Amino acid sequence: MPASEIILNVDDNEPGRYATTRILNRAGFQVIEAGTGKEALRLARSASPQLVVLDVNLPDMSGIEVCRQLKTDPQTASIMVLQVSATNIAVLDRVQSLGAGADSFLVEPVEPEELEAVARALLRLHRTEAELRRSLAERELLLREVNHRVKNSLQLVLSMLSLQGNEFREAGARELFAKAIARVTAIASIHERLYQDSDPLSIDMQTYLSGLCAELARAGIGEERPADLRTDIEPLRLPTENGVSLALIVNELVMNALKHGRATDRQAIVRVSLRRLDSGQAQLTVADNGPGLAAGAVDKPATSPSGLGSRLVSMLVRQLNGQLRIEDTDGYAAHIAFPLQAPPPWGSKS
16 A cells, blocks of 8 residues: 555544544554545545545535536546445435445445455546546647657658759649649648647647638639639547648548639639537538539549549548548538537647
8 A cells, every 4th residue: 555645534423433433443444534525535635545435425415516626627536535424324325325426335334344455445436537538638649748859850852852842843843843742741730739738638620621721712722813712611629630621621522613613704712611410410611613524624633533522532531431522513512511520639628
């Protein structure tokens, strides 16, 4: 038993409090005492006990309410609570205590051996949970470092591609390198955001896709004439792997729209939206007001299966278990519906 472990014994009945403290002292535990709920809450915050033996009946507030406050306060939520009572022993009383967050319940009078055994079991559980929290913190630090290093490595790749692209004189070769740079940039920016985010297992698609579209609009792809790139992204967090796939799809479709979806008689407008559907799915739409397929824009990703962009979009849609639907009326629109997956739980939130 670690020497630093402390048990807080809370009971307004002095003889009963003394008896419990004596049993726990004889078992080798360090015990501090409180006679009221307010004193118990103060000591729980200042002395940081690992276990509270908490009587239900207290003079100033119910022990159940004390337990509830302990478990809802992040500073004390990890403290184990053993609720005890000699009078509030009905099933409903025990249910209320456990519902308030108590980790166990004993009916007084308690045999010394049982009290000692339950206290040791709860302290073992506390040590296990503390070790898990340390492991989760280490995992968070490791994931942040991995994302930081991946981002730095991708920045090096971007620099190399940029230098190589400057050596080409043919417009076609320069365009291919520009697309490659845009794809790598999209991935690098995700890892940069994951490094900064409190949850590296999921990504905020509203913030990220809006920023990605703004970067693509500033890049001036296709023509000197600026395009009006509009976004309507619902607040939505996706697992990182799904977020990467969706971001690369947006990157491909928006680049394609900025290059090929420009009408000659009006300003180019590109719309990007992401919204939830009632069916437990989400839908991404990238649409432009350009000439559409009928005017000969044969490089649209969904209709040019030989192109790298098309193959990449098709592969990414399959990774999302999604469906791609094309509209070619008053411009060009690609709709991708895919099932929503809940992000995995991240330890730092608990």
